[in-house]
Amino acid sequence: MSSASTSSHSTSTLAVTAAVTGVVAVSTTALITYLVTKRNEEYKHQKFQYETYQRDLMIREKTILARKEAGEPPTGTPIDVRVDRVYLWEVEDLRKRFPGTKIENKMRVSSSTLKTRSPMMRRVAAADGAGGKRGSFTSGEGYQITEYNKLITNHECILGQIIRKPNMAVHSVGYIRAGPRRHLHFDPRQVSAAIVTCGGLCPGLNNCIREITKTLHQLYGIGGKVYGIQAGYQGFSATEPHLQPLELTPELVEDIHHSGGTVLGSSRGGFNLEAILAFLKKKDIKQLYVIGGDGTHRGAFRIHEGCMEHGLNVAVAGIPKTIDNDIDHIDHTFGFASAVEAAQVAIRSAKTEAVCNLPNGVGIVKLMGRSAGFIAAHATMASGDVDLCLVPEVPLVLEGENGCLPHLWRRVKQQGYAVVVVAEGAGEEVLGTSAETDASGNKKLPKIGEYMKKQVEEYFKKMGEVATVKYIDPSYTVRSVPANAADSLYCMQLGQNAVHGAMAGFTGFSVGLCNNRMVFLPIPELVATSPRNMNPKGRTWERVLALTRQPNTVPEDKEFDHTEPTLR
Numbered sequence: 402m403s404s405a406s407t408s409s410h411s412t413s414t415l416a417v418t419a420a421v422t423g424v425v426a427v428s429t430t431a432l433i434t435y436l437v438t439k440r441n442e443e444y445k446h447q448k449f450q451y452e453t454y455q456r457d458l459m460i461r462e463k464t465i466l467a468r469k470e471a472g473e474p475p476t477g478t479p480i481d482v483r484v485d486r487v488y489l490w491e492v493e494d495l496r497k498r499f500p501g502t503k504i505e506n507k508m509r510v511s512s513s514t515l516k517t518r519s520p521m522m523r524r525v526a527a528a529d530g531a532g533g534k535r536g537s538f539t540s541g542e543g544y545q546i547t548e549y550n551k552l553i554t555n556h557e558c559i560l561g562q563i564i565r566k567p568n569m570a571v572h573s574v575g576y577i578r579a580g581p582r583r584h585l586h587f588d589p590r591q592v593s594a595a596i597v598t599c600g601g602l603c604p605g606l607n608n609c610i611r612e613i614t615k616t617l618h619q620l621y622g623i624g625g626k627v628y629g630i631q632a633g634y635q636g637f638s639a640t641e642p643h644l645q646p647l648e649l650t651p652e653l654v655e656d657i658h659h660s661g662g663t664v665l666g667s668s669r670g671g672f673n674l675e676a677i678l679a680f681l682k683k684k685d686i687k688q689l690y691v692i693g694g695d696g697t698h699r700g701a702f703r704i705h706e707g708c709m710e711h712g713l714n715v716a717v718a719g720i721p722k723t724i725d726n727d728i729d730h731i732d733h734t735f736g737f738a739s740a741v742e743a744a745q746v747a748i749r750s751a752k753t754e755a756v757c758n759l760p761n762g763v764g765i766v767k768l769m770g771r772s773a774g775f776i777a778a779h780a781t782m783a784s785g786d787v788d789l790c791l792v793p794e795v796p797l798v799l800e801g802e803n804g805c806l807p808h809l810w811r812r813v814k815q816q817g818y819a820v821v822v823v824a825e826g827a828g829e830e831v832l833g834t835s836a837e838t839d840a841s842g843n844k845k846l847p848k849i850g851e852y853m854k855k856q857v858e859e860y861f862k863k864m865g866e867v868a869t870v871k872y873i874d875p876s877y878t879v880r881s882v883p884a885n886a887a888d889s890l891y892c893m894q895l896g897q898n899a900v901h902g903a904m905a906g907f908t909g910f911s912v913g914l915c916n917n918r919m920v921f922l923p924i925p926e927l928v929a930t931s932p933r934n935m936n937p938k939g940r941t942w943e944r945v946l947a948l949t950r951q952p953n954t955v956p957e958d959k960e961f962d963h964t965e966p967t968l969r
């Protein structure tokens with residue numbers, strides 16, 4: 402190739418390159434311009450959207466406030482759900498059968514007297530010279546009368562079925578709202594009352610005894626006595642001097658809520674209606690407060706019926722108690738939350754033992770609950786450390802694809818240890834039902850905890866290894882603790898409302914939280930479906946499975962119709 406042709410070739414190559422570079426430069430500029438423009442547009446759009454959102458929010462806030470001030474219905478999108486009819490669960494009312502007073506119900510806010518102060522305050526006051534120097538307390542019987550902020554009418558109700566879906570049944574049960582009424586059935590000056598605690602121990606029993614005693618004496622200023630019946634229903638017929646009824650005073654009950662158990666004692670069996678009615682007549686008792694589970698409430702209703710038969714103008718009020726949480730309709734029983742909390746200590750110990758003891762550490766904790774798995778399930782959920790939870794409502798499957806033993810084996814192989822919580826009523830379908838009963842007729846339960854320990858040991862042996870299984874049974878430790886703050890608060894509400902109900906003339910009733918509101922419930926309705934069970938097709942069990950990741954052994958086709966108001 403000649404140099405001329407070479408140079409003309411290079412010139413043309415250069416020209417092409419320049420042209421291409423020019424095109425690239427132009428298209429790069431165009432691309433950048435395009436991207437920047439697009440970005441700016443997006444930014445403008447985003448800004449516009451955010452400003453619109455802020456404006457809407459401001460309008461919404463202003464509308465909410467304006468509607469609230471004008472007393473108009475709330476904001477929100479109207480949807481097609483209704484409650485067409487509410488069926489009120491009426492409670493027996495003494496005013497229908499006995500003449501009552503028309504005394505206006507006012508609150509007595511008693512100023513503290515020397516007698517009602519805590520022991521520490523009494524000591525401080527004594528050191529000050531009979532309490533005069535500190536100035537904040539008046540001695541004697543001085544009290545101030547004040548109006549209740551809210552007096553409740555008998556047709557105020559709390560809806561039972563609060564979950565509404567389009568096209569669902571349009572009726573609901575209505576529970577009578579608890580609280581003080583405008584008029585008292587009983588003249589407080591003529592009221593004497595009795596309190597009894599029955600069945601198994603439960604955190605909060607002393608709180609209820611204290612609150613009832615204080616409400617009667619201090620809020621209502623009763624003229625009579627408050628008797629504490631010792632040793633459960635048996636105490637009404639006890640002849641032993643040390644089991645005779647105690648006189649409960651605000652001073653005597655001042656500090657009892659700090660202790661677990663019941664200062665009155667409790668028992669099973671020994672229900673004697675004649676002896677109870679005779680006691681009520683002899684001591685001219687106007688109000689009987691019965692604190693216990695479903696068995697105790699059945700007894701309470703028989704007492705109410707006995708009173709009606711004998712023409713006794715006596716209000717019988719129940720307070721549902723049990724760590725088992727197996728009383729139907731109410732959100733939860735008092736003592737349940739404290740028991741679940743106390744169970745955490747045992748579960749943590751089980752984990753420590755399982756983690757530290759080799760080879761193949763497994764910690765098993767047995768929890769109470771009778772034929773309901775609420776304590777086990779809730780303790781499992783609260784803990785987050787449990788690998789297997791066994792409850793009475795869900796069949797126990799030991800081996801095979803859905804077996805709990807292969808699941809435990811896998812967990813131990815994955816993390817080196819495993820923690821098991823077993824409810825005392827679980828596994829009856831494997832162990833069989835006991836024919837034995839306690840003094841109240843409650844069936845005794847087979848020893849599932851020990852059985853599971855043996856099964857785990859044998860399974861690991863079958864797999865050619867050794868399991869180090871530690872078994873903890875904290876049952877009585879869990880239920881004998883003092884009430885935690887949540888239960889103490891609940892017991893305070895229960896005690897006060899039981900007294901409000903009885904003072905107003907309600908009888909054969911119980912109190913409880915339904916949909917987070919205090920209500921009065923007719924005892925026959927309360928016991929008809931109690932004891933309740935946990936719904937194995939409900940959300941609680943679903944949550945347990947999500948946490949433990951154990952196989953679900955609930956049969957697909959089985960129908961369960963239990964309500965499960967504890968945790969939604």
Ligand SMILES: Nc1ncnc2c1ncn2[C@@H]1O[C@H](COP(=O)(O)OP(=O)(O)OP(=O)(O)O)[C@@H](O)[C@H]1O
Nearest residue numbers: 600601669670672693694695696697699700723841
């Ligand atoms: N149907 C009934 N009629 C009369 N009294 C009853 C009835 N059922 C139980 N009782 C009495 O109620 C008391 C307590 O009953 P139970 O031992 O069954 O405990 P509970 O109230 O169900 O509480 P827990 O949850 O602790 O078992 C006992 O004294 C028992 O005799």
Ligand SMILES: O=P(O)(O)OC[C@H]1O[C@](O)(CO)[C@@H](O)[C@@H]1O
Nearest residue numbers: 601723724725769770771839880
């Ligand atoms: O006090 P006892 O008679 O041993 O009863 C134990 C039973 O009482 C409860 O603690 C309360 O019902 C159950 O959980 C348990 O099965």
